[in-house]
Amino acid sequence: MSEQITPYQVPPKTPLAGSAAAEIREQGEISRRNFPVVLTTAWFALAAALGGLGAILGRFLFPNVLFEPVSKFKAGLPADYSVGEVDERWKEKFGIWVVRNEEIMYALITVCTHLGCTPNWLAAQNKFKCPCHGSGYYRTGVNFEGPAPRPLERAKIYIDTSDGQIVIDKGKQFHQERGEWTDPESFLKT
Numbered sequence: 255m256s257e258q259i260t261p262y263q264v265p266p267k268t269p270l271a272g273s274a275a276a277e278i279r280e281q282g283e284i285s286r287r288n289f290p291v292v293l294t295t296a297w298f299a300l301a302a303a304l305g306g307l308g309a310i311l312g313r314f315l316f317p318n319v320l321f322e323p324v325s326k327f328k329a330g331l332p333a334d335y336s337v338g339e340v341d342e343r344w345k346e347k348f349g350i351w352v353v354r355n356e357e358i359m360y361a362l363i364t365v366c367t368h369l370g371c372t373p374n375w376l377a378a379q380n381k382f383k384c385p386c387h388g389s390g391y392y393r394t395g396v397n398f399e400g401p402a403p404r405p406l407e408r409a410k411i412y413i414d415t416s417d418g419q420i421v422i423d424k425g426k427q428f429h430q431e432r433g434e435w436t437d438p439e440s441f442l443k444t
């Protein structure tokens with residue numbers, strides 16, 4: 255009669271069949287052979303994790319640096335600009351119009367004084383017109399229509415005596431409403 259096993263008893267060990275024992279031995283062999291591969295993979299995973307951690311720490315240790323756009327640039331020779339024209343060659347790259355008349359040259363900053371949109375130069379209408387809310391400016395930069403509260407600003411402009419080129423420096427700006435357009439750095443005599 256076979257012995258009954260209750261649910262709380264551990265069943266007696268039975269000897270492994272020959273083929274099962276061989277299979278287990280073989281698996282052990284494979285595990286030993288794979289050990290270097292497993293170790294290498296683990297090292298790579300650890301290195302990747304440490305690298306990620308280092309990157310995160312770097313973000314905390316070194317604050318984000320804001321690279322401001324270039325504010326000063328050379329704009330060629332005065333003779334490169336025609337009298338009576340609003341020159342748009344620097345509008346896209348530096349946000350500047352260069353205006354030349356019979357007496358002076360000046361650099362207008364292409365930022366609407368209402369809410370900062372970029373106006374367009376409308377040669378046929380002889381004015382700058384802001385597409386956002388309709389402010390209009392004469393070629394001098396003075397506002398005359400729309401919600402703009404004050405004229406456009408002018409940037410510092412001067413000649414580099416080493417090569418005769420015009421230099422425009424947006425780092426220094428001149429406001430008409432403060433009487434700064436009479437400052438000799440706000441225009442060039444031509």
Ligand code: FES
Pocket residue numbers: 366367368369370371384385386387388389400401402
């Ligand atoms: S931003 Fe130019 S009119 Fe409003």
